[in-house]
Amino acid sequence: MIFDRQKQRLLLEGREYTPDDISRLLAEGENAYPSAIRDLFLFLREWFNDSPFMKVHTSGSTGTPKELTVRKEQMMQSARLTCEFLNLQPGDKALLCMNLRYIGAMMVVVRSLIAGLNLFVRPATGHPLADINESLKFAAMVPLQVYNTLQVSVEKERLQQTDILIIGGGAVDSALEAEIKRLPGAVYSTYGMTETLSHIALRRLNGASASEHYYPFSSVRLSLSSENTLVIEAPLVCDEVLQTNDMARIYSDGSFMILGRKDNVINSxxxxxxxxxxxxxxxxxxxxxxxxxxxxxxxxxxxxxxxxxxxxxxxxxxxxxxxxxxxxxxxxxxxxxxxxxxxxxxxxxxxxxxxxxxxxxxxxxxx
Structure with a gap:
């Protein structure tokens, strides 16, 4: 894997781009490209600059959205953990189909850069596989995108040809999980947040390894607060111990279940x-x-x-x-x-x- 940002290359649908290529293409005119490609190039311009930091935004699902400053080195460590766990290899075809304002989409790009994945880019719509004619090794989607894809036979067939799918950005409900169990590829629900630079744990949704439990990466240490909320120590991706608002249960094998957010407890x-x-x-x-x-x-x-x-x-x-x-x-x-x-x-x-x-x-x- 490549951790020197100036030696990294973007492999975009089989064509390689250097940091200088990205700068030149943007200089020629940002509006010359479809919005999803333009957003990718703008992200890469910031990624390849001299600053060791990046700005990322929380989604605001539980309160006011926040802007955070994170280290690019930690983003690469997060990408490494996922690539190693999923055994992603140079040249594997990966799909970017989420909004690059948020960490989930950013990390798809960073994984592509450090592991040499062949990136395919589509707008962040409800039907990301509508015009994909490639058999993908890896894709990351939100639950609504997966649900929509499964409703259209052609798109469902393309999802069935995807080897690995990770689902983040929201809970996977029981009805969707039942449909996912019939997919032949490996499908995972992710647990993480902006502060942990995407996920720090995965839960297999289908196949013989399917489980209700999330399993953290080996470098992650978990505990519970006095209020039974999850406490995360992930030194590779987060400098501080993170006190979450997620009510959890931790098991003897190190796995855990999320019961819900403390904010969402109703005292009636x-x-x-x-x-x-x-x-x-x-x-x-x-x-x-x-x-x-x-x-x-x-x-x-x-x-x-x-x-x-x-x-x-x-x-x-x-x-x-x-x-x-x-x-x-x-x-x-x-x-x-x-x-x-x-x-x-x-x-x-x-x-x-x-x-x-x-x-x-x-x-x-x-x-």
Whole structure:
């Protein structure tokens, strides 16, 4: 692997570009290229400059987006860990189809640079395989992209020809996971965040090694805080010990499960309810996007609220919920909305969902 940035080369659909090539192409005019290629070249211009640092942005799925300054050396170490774990080799065909504003997409490029992968670039749309005619070794997508791809037979066939797929940027629900289990290639859910420069653990979703547990890279050390939130020590990619807001359970073999975010615990009449756990229990009952959130309540403190995207029969939904949830877990309010709020990269925007639920509650009507 190549860690000297000035010796790295971009292999783009079989054609090699040096740092000087990138500078020259941009000097000739940024607008001469499709937006996805232009964004790639702009990222590379920053990557190849003299600064050892880069600016990255958090997604803002749980609060206000933040700008972070990270070390390029640590980004390369993160890329190395993934390439070694997945046994990616020079010339392997890799797909970049996510927004280069965020760390997940950046790391696809860095992996390509240090390992000599042959990069194919497509816009960050819901159907990234719509015009891919290559059998890919490696691809990284968000859950919505995977879901959309599986709905179109031609795109699904191309995904079936992809050897390795990693899915990040959001939870993989049980219905999507069931479809993924039928894919022949190796598919992983990733665990990580901007602060850890992409993922520090992987969970196999299909095949004989499929598991509900995430397995961290060997250089990562995990523990739990007094509130049972995950504490990450990953010295290769993060200078400080990272205190997360993710409620977790760690097992004797070093693997772990994420139960949900501390921010998403709803305290309803003294009963602590994990929003993600409730969503998992309801997943098989509601076949459209939905989210569990809360609104302030004078008696309960917080009242569990279910937002459903679309227009479904309310009585039928209430009946299904009563069959699977104990009374104190059931949503006190169910609201139909046109759209579940999401961030730019497709994650559920929990903060906006709470605001939407509260506005609907105060208005006493649907969106």
């Amino acid at each position: 009449g003294g009963i602590k309810i994990q929003a993600e756990e409730m969503e998992k229990r309801l997943q098989s009952l509601i076949d459209v996007p939905f989210v569990i959130t809360s609104v302030p309540d004078r008696r309960l403190g917080q009242a569990v609220t279910l937002l459903i995207e679309g227009r479904l029969h309310l009585t039928a939904i209430e009946g299904r919920i009563q069959a699977v949830l104990e009374p104190y877990y059931r949503p006190k309010y169910i609201r139909m909305v046109n759209h579940i709020p999401r961030t730019e990269n497709g994650k559920i925007n929990r903060a906006e969902c709470r605001i939407l639920a509260q506005n609907l509650h105060l208005g006493g009507k649907e969106e």
